[in-house]
Amino acid sequence: MRIGVHGLIAGSFLDRLLTRYREQYPAIALEMAEGSARDGIMHLRDRKLDVAFLVGTFELPDCHSRRIWTEPLVVALPSNHRLARRTGVEWADLAAETFLVRHGGTGPQVHDHIILRLAGGWPPPAIHRFAVERGTLLSMVAQGFGITLLGAASQLSPTVGVLLVPIIDEPDPVVFSAVWWPNNRGAALRNLLTLASKMRRTGTTIGSAFAK
Incomplete structure (x- = not known):
């Protein structure tokens, strides 16, 4: 199969x-x-x-x-990020951040979801796309290139230098x-x-x- x-x-x-x-x-x-x-x-x-x-x-x-x-939605942050030690964040906390998404995998859905949640804000959200695999994208988060969104099951496979924080006002x-x-x-x-x-x-x- x-x-x-x-x-x-x-x-x-x-x-x-x-x-x-x-x-x-x-x-x-x-x-x-x-x-x-x-x-x-x-x-x-x-x-x-x-x-x-x-x-x-x-x-x-x-x-x-x-x-x-x-799965609940979480945001992946560099471990030294200003929001990384919180127990939860809101979308308004993320509006000024740089988001990293993949061209493949779940990247297109992540991109559209960011646009949906932050629509109407100014300036519009900064979203950078990369032709990389999931592991490389998370390494880029750890290095401070930006943040990304994941399903909560990613907590089962932690990445050094990355902390996953729930988005508490995410409705779905x-x-x-x-x-x-x-x-x-x-x-x-x-x-x-x-x-x-x-x-x-x-x-x-x-x-x-x-x-x-």
Whole structure:
């Protein structure tokens, strides 16, 4: 089964889901492809993926989707940042900051979310895009290039020099959805989606602690 992801954090909901699935269905080989939501949907349409786990909710005329889990939103700050020792920050605290986002992965969604939350402010938010992987982006945060946004599961994989602080006035958690081609009625995919729903209901993984 070919699976599209934004990335995989050890101990997260998705990581635990795939681990559990491989334990229960060892005969199914899993192939992983990392990319943005746009990449994932394009590859689904080209039949290069069986399912993609993506940030956001999707209403696509040619694909099925299902909300799988959620995580609170946090801001990644350099450890010496003026806000880094707070227990929480508000969007107004971040308005004058420089945001770093990736071209790939969740970068497009992060960019749009920053624009949405800080719309109407002056000057407009400073957002710099980079063609780097998640680890490099967080290293840039540690070095003081700027700040970025993450799902709370990133707390499971800390980066030296970076502190993650909740955004206390963020009204919505980060939603992660499964998207798949509707003609795929195979048992392998059906079992994966069933297992994901069961794990979210029962709260049996570390990642599910962020799904409330």
